[in-house]
Amino acid sequence: MRNASRIIYFWSKGFLASNESDRQQQRESMNISWQTEIAIYRFGAKNVYGEAQLQFVRKTNVGVVKFEQSNEKSSVRADSSGSRGKASLELFDAVLVAPLEAAVQLDDVLILEGQKLKVSSVHRRWGLRGRPGHLEVGANIWV
Known part of the structure; x- marks a missing residue:
């Protein structure tokens, strides 16, 4: 369920992150x-x-x-x-x-x-x- 909420959050924000905290979260998710x-x-x-x-x-x-x-x-x-x-x-x-x-x-x-x-x-x-x-x-x- 956690991943599903992350995906929904991502799609609600669009393909590009709108602020620095969203970009930082994306960088940290690179595994x-x-x-x-x-x-x-x-x-x-x-x-x-x-x-x-x-x-x-x-x-x-x-x-x-x-x-x-x-x-x-x-x-x-x-x-x-x-x-x-x-x-x-x-x-x-x-x-x-x-x-x-x-x-x-x-x-x-x-x-x-x-x-x-x-x-x-x-x-x-x-x-x-x-x-x-x-x-x-x-x-x-x-x-």
């Missing part, structure tokens, strides 16, 4: 198990060489959906020698779930467990039944 913390950096001002410098944005908790590192054989070696051997490529792929407040953007650099990742995709996922959504962040290794 994701955050597993680790990341630091978010963004390219900002340029140095004397014209290179963009990384500037710290914030730290935030994230949930890890996928975090894998693997080797894959390429189709052709770079030198195209007569041996036609296959080169070993190191691939890295990470999918993270972050709160909306993290405001992760494309090309941000994330530091997760000492690993630098560059954001290659950001998808906003919408919450259901009055719960806030989250960001699904795809990232690759960055050096």
